[in-house]
Amino acid sequence: MPAKVNEEVCIGCGACVGTCPMEAIELNDENHAAVNEEVCIACGACVGACPMGAIELSD
C-alpha cells in the first residue's frame, strides 16, 4: 500500500521529500512528487507533511 500522490493537487513544494525515511519521493520533471513504490514502506510520514493533502496511502 504505497503512498499515492494526486498530481492535480500537488504544488511541488517538496515538503514530503525530506520527510520520507526511505528517500522514496522525488520531484519529477513536471514538479510533482513521485513515489518510488518499490521503496515506500507506507509509513505515512509524507501524508502528514503535505500542506495540500495531496498524498494518501493507497489500498
Ligand code: SF4
Ligand atoms: S509513506 Fe513513508 S515511506 Fe512511503 S513515501 Fe511516504 S514517507 Fe516515504
Ligand code: SF4
Ligand atoms: S508535500 Fe504535497 S504539495 Fe508538496 S511536493 Fe509533496 S505532494 Fe506535492
